[in-house]
Amino acid sequence: MLNWYNGYSPIERNKKLQVSKRLMSKGTLSPATGPCALCGDPDVAVEYHDEDYGEPYIWTEPALFALCRNCHRDKLHKRFWRHSAWQAFIAHVRRGGYACDLKDPAIKREVSAYQQAIERGETCVLQQIRPYPRTIGTEWFANLRIDIESLVDTSARPRQ
Numbered sequence: 001m002l003n004w005y006n007g008y009s010p011i012e013r014n015k016k017l018q019v020s021k022r023l024m025s026k027g028t029l030s031p032a033t034g035p036c037a038l039c040g041d042p043d044v045a046v047e048y049h050d051e052d053y054g055e056p057y058i059w060t061e062p063a064l065f066a067l068c069r070n071c072h073r074d075k076l077h078k079r080f081w082r083h084s085a086w087q088a089f090i091a092h093v094r095r096g097g098y099a100c101d102l103k104d105p106a107i108k109r110e111v112s113a114y115q116q117a118i119e120r121g122e123t124c125v126l127q128q129i130r131p132y133p134r135t136i137g138t139e140w141f142a143n144l145r146i147d148i149e150s151l152v153d154t155s156a157r158p159r160q
Contacts, residue, residue, distance in 0.1 A: 001014065002014050002017065003151070004151040004152045005050075005053075005077075005151055006051060006052070006053070006150065006151075006156045006157055006158065007150070007151075007152060007153050007154035007155065007156040007157045008053040008054075008157065012053045012054075013050070013053050015053075016050060016053045016057055019057060020048065020057075020059075023059075029059055032046045032047050032048045032066035032067075033046065033066060034046045034066060034068075035066075036066065036067050036068040036071055036098070036099070037049075037061070037065040037066050037067055037140070038065070038067050038068070038071040038072075038075070038076065038093065038099075038141055039068060039070075039071050039093050039097065039098045039099045040093070040096075040098065040133065041068055041098035041099065041100060044068040044098070044099075044100060045068065045069070046066040046067055046068055046069075047066070047067065047068075047069060047072060048064055048065070048066060048067075049064070049065045049066075049067045049072050049076065050063060050064055050065075051063055051064075051065070051140075051158055052064075052157070052158045052159060054157060054158075054159045061140065062140055062158070063158070065140065068099055068100075070099035070100065070102075071099050074099075075089050075099065076141070076144075079144070079146045080146055080147070080148045080150075080151065081148070083146050084115045084116075084118045084119045085115055086146060087115070087118050088111050088112075088114045088115035088118060089111070090141070090142075091111075091114055091126055092107075092111050092114070092126060093132075094132055094136055095126045095127065095128045095129055095130075095132065096128055096129040096130030096131055096132045097111075097126075097129045097130070101129060107129075110126060110127070111126070114126055
């Protein structure tokens, strides 16, 4: 069973999930394809993530995004409980980092040091890994709420 997200109940979320499964089985909705809409990794398997569970359903961005499993399950959905980790990960993405880069111990240590600096209220800079193709601050994830109250707050819904 799904949890609350963006003010949508588990029942609402599950209903859209079931519709998406039916549409994919019929071939009406294509399976998710990359690159990851959060980290930008072009060479990773992706899955759908919904920001909007309202009807009528929207099957494209900005309601539905293709994310790699690491970005989706370990970063995005854990942002409510791990604020500094989320902020450090976004800084990593904005330096051209992919989620899979965190498998490299040196990169993982660097991002961890950045996270610790955030927690101490200090400034830290990450070294660029790749060119970043987006404009910082305008990305779909730039202004996502990280407060735990937004999970059940209907004002968090993208469409009011």
